[in-house]
Amino acid sequence: MSGLGEKFRAAVEAGDIGAAVDLCAEDVTFLSPVVHKPYRGKAPLGAILHAVFSVFENFRYVAEYGGDDGHVLRFTASVRDAEGRDLALEGVDIVHGTETEITELTVLVRPYSAATALRARMAALLTG
Structure with a gap:
């Protein structure tokens, strides 16, 4: 993994969102840090990742942890x-x-004030 x-x-x-989405299963599950209901499928995931890239500033991964059952990528950004x-x-x-495709992607963010700003910005982008 x-x-x-x-x-x-x-x-x-x-910045290659298409390549990131291509690594995912057709029925990939995305668990959002601000929406209770899971998103399913590559198309919704692609739309979300594109929106995130326009909302996050100074995004960078700062650490990673891996094992046989998953991989955790720690990041910093601003919103x-x-x-x-x-x-x-x-x-x-x-x-x-699995060894060949991502079946689930969960994103967690903190602090609450930034998560709330992220939710508002993402809602504006994804709902038009």
């Missing part, structure tokens, strides 16, 4: 709130899957 997590990291760091303030955040991408 760690090889797939490393490939996902490389694709994200290169602008409704008042125009840049809020620092940190989070993790938790990647689960």
Whole structure:
């Protein structure tokens, strides 16, 4: 599994969302840090990742942890709130899957103020 997590990291760091999504199963499950209901499928995941790339600023992975059952990528970034303030955040991408494809991607972020700003910005992008 760690090889797939490393490939996902490389694709994200290169800004190649298509390559990141291509690593996923057709019925991949995405668990959002701000929405209770899971998203399923490559198309919703691709839309979400594209939106995230336009919302996050100064995104970078700062650590990774891997094992046979998954891969965790720790990141830092900032997000602008409704008042125009840049809020620092940190989070993790938790990647689960098989040797050949990602079957589940969970994202967790903190602190609450940044997660709330992220939710508002993402909702505006994804709902048009």
